[in-house]
Amino acid sequence: MARGNTRQRIQDVALELFGEQGYEKTSLREIAERLEVTKAALYYHFKTKEDIIISLFQDLTRPMDEVIEWGRTQPKTLDVKLEILRRYSEALIGAEPLFRFMQENQATMRELSIGEMFKERMHAMVDLLKDPDSAMSDRIRCFTALFSMHAGMFVLKDMEGDPEEKRTSILEVANDLVVQAHRNSRA
Numbered sequence: 001m002a003r004g005n006t007r008q009r010i011q012d013v014a015l016e017l018f019g020e021q022g023y024e025k026t027s028l029r030e031i032a033e034r035l036e037v038t039k040a041a042l043y044y045h046f047k048t049k050e051d052i053i054i055s056l057f058q059d060l061t062r063p064m065d066e067v068i069e070w071g072r073t074q075p076k077t078l079d080v081k082l083e084i085l086r087r088y089s090e091a092l093i094g095a096e097p098l099f100r101f102m103q104e105n106q107a108t109m110r111e112l113s114i115g116e117m118f119k120e121r122m123h124a125m126v127d128l129l130k131d132p133d134s135a136m137s138d139r140i141r142c143f144t145a146l147f148s149m150h151a152g153m154f155v156l157k158d159m160e161g162d163p164e165e166k167r168t169s170i171l172e173v174a175n176d177l178v179v180q181a182h183r184n185s186r187a
Contacts, residue, residue, distance in 0.1 A: 007045050007055070009035060014052045015097045023049065023105045050112055056098050057114045063091035064121050071128040078182045081129050082175055088125065089149060089171045096153040103154075122146060129178050131185040138181035145174035145181075 013034045017026045028049060032042040046052045067087045074080040102109055102118070109115035122143075129142035152170035159166070 010042060010045055011052060011056050011059075012097075014049065015056065015101060018101055018105070019097065023053075023101070023108050053101070053108070053112060053114065056101075057117065060091070060095050060098055061117065061121060064088070064125070067091060068121065068124045068128065071125075076128075076131060078179065081178050081182060084125070084128050085145065085149075085171060085174050085178060088146070089167060089174070092149060092153065093167070096157060099150055099153055130181060134181060134185050138184050141177040141181040145177040148174050148177070 010031065014026070014031050017030060017034060021030075026049065028042055028046075029039055031049075031052075032039045035042065046055065067084055070087070071080065071084045074083075102115070106115070109118075125146055126139070126142050129145065130139050134142070149170055152166070152173075156166040156170065
């Protein structure tokens with residue numbers, strides 16, 4: 001476990017177990033056992049598995065919200081759009097296990113309405129990247145830029161190479177898509 005405090009350790013172990021056994025089949029008791037703490041100690045931080053997942057999404061969405069808030073105060077220049085992608089790329093560092101959870105537990109995502117919260121933020125991010133009168137193909141380029149950043153985490157995870165080089169390469173591809181969309185809307 002890379003992260004240090006108890007709350008973060010609980011989140012890390014829970015995601016690990018959810019990945020191994022599935023969300024539904026993992027109990028708080030098993031999380032406590034893996035952590036080598038009492039269930040009461042775990043309960044002090046999180047009352048339910050749902051609380052753990054919600055806290056993970058809050059941790060991920062906080063930097064997303066900061067990017068969105070910042071982006072809404074900026075002009076829609078190409079430099080600002082590329083800075084939005086750069087900031088988002090940084091926010092995604094370490095989020096791969098959470099995205100894997102989202103992919104593998106879509107029913108739970110719907111039940112907890114986390115999926116809807118995440119979708120709203122993704123729409124807000126796309127709105128920051130596209131121009132209001134963008135053609136459909138350019139709106140899709142902006143969406144695909146963000147999607148490629150998510151998909152890249154999965155696809156490149158097991159590929160040999162430096163993690164930072166992979167992240168910057170994914171960002172380069174996302175930038176290319178947004179640059180093309182931006183130029184098309186100015187043509």
